[in-house]
Amino acid sequence: MNEQKNAPSLPSVGVYKKDSLNLLEILAHVDLIYSSGRDGAVASYIGVARNTSREGKAVSYVEIEAYEENANLEISKICRELADKYELSNVGIWHLTGKFMPGEPIVLVVVAGRRRAAVLEGLKEAIERYKTEPAIFKKEVYPDGTHRWVEERH
Amino acid sequence: MRSDTSFVFIGESLIRIEVRFYAYLREITGKHSESIILKEGSTIIDALKLIIDKYGEHMRRYILDDEGQIRNNITIAINAQRIDRARIEGYPLNDGDVLVIIPPTAGGIND
Numbered sequence: 232m233n234e235q236k237n238a239p240s241l242p243s244v245g246v247y248k249k250d251s252l253n254l255l256e257i258l259a260h261v262d263l264i265y266s267s268g269r270d271g272a273v274a275s276y277i278g279v280a281r282n283t284s285r286e287g288k289a290v291s292y293v294e295i296e297a298y299e300e301n302a303n304l305e306i307s308k309i310c311r312e313l314a315d316k317y318e319l320s321n322v323g324i325w326h327l328t329g330k331f332m333p334g335e336p337i338v339l340v341v342v343a344g345r346r347r348a349a350v351l352e353g354l355k356e357a358i359e360r361y362k363t364e365p366a367i368f369k370k371e372v373y374p375d376g377t378h379r380w381v382e383e384r385h
Numbered sequence: 386m387r388s389d390t391s392f393v394f395i396g397e398s399l400i401r402i403e404v405r406f407y408a409y410l411r412e413i414t415g416k417h418s419e420s421i422i423l424k425e426g427s428t429i430i431d432a433l434k435l436i437i438d439k440y441g442e443h444m445r446r447y448i449l450d451d452e453g454q455i456r457n458n459i460t461i462a463i464n465a466q467r468i469d470r471a472r473i474e475g476y477p478l479n480d481g482d483v484l485v486i487i488p489p490t491a492g493g494i495n496d
Contacts, residue, residue, distance in 0.1 A: 296408065298407055298465070298485055298487065300465035301462050301466075301485065301487070304465055304466070364490075366485070366487045367490050368408035368488060368490060380408045380409040380488065382489035
């Protein structure tokens with residue numbers, strides 16, 4: 232099980248099947264993280280399925296799959312390490328798997344802490360790390376029916 | 386003195402591991418996972434050689450670079466834990482291990 236630091240009422244961080252978790256619902260309840268008054272800043276990020284590829288090619292939809300055991304471990308590790316590194320009260324990453332039409336949210340990152348500089352740095356690093364460290368894979372499917380597995384640039 | 390046993394059979398102990406395939410590798414193999422049998426004491430490299438032998442040149446080029454080294458963007462996980470590149474060479478496998486060749490990841494969003 233993953234542990235969501237200091238946010239007992241939010242779901243554990245990690246990967247979820249698309250229909251089993253509503254990212255916007257989590258976003259609507261981030262006040263559970265900061266309402267104690269100890270934090271001065273909360274920043275969030277939503278990764279959304281786009282209708283074009285990196286090269287500008289039209290995309291019909293994307294499919295996300297994960298090696299869940301690894302992805303959950305890696306996401307928990309990222310959250311834990313960044314909370315320690317930037318002295319944040321909360322780092323949460325929730326990533327969905329399944330089929331996504333353009334415009335649908337795929338991933339939510341929420342970071343909270345006492346200082347905005349640390350919060351923004353932590354958010355940036357969380358986004359960079361979740362894109363490369365957990366075993367999460369993206370397939371773009373194009374209007375002509377062809378597809379391609381997208382590889383992150385390192 | 387003559388032994389009662391004329392022949393001694395030294396049986397090799399074998400281990401069975403599960404190899405799982407994701408993303409493009411699943412398309413190459415046409416399956417999500419398979420079991421492979423190895424001699425006890427085999428390493429990650431032994432398992433990779435067996436997989437490459439089975440699936441051929443396409444698999445070899447996907448996993449290994451021109452020098453025969455595991456490509457920088459390929460990661461190996463045993464039982465969900467990523468194995469440091471420096472430890473792969475002699476990393477021993479145990480019966481029941483799950484080995485995953487992790488292709489490059491994309492994190493679900495564009496840039």
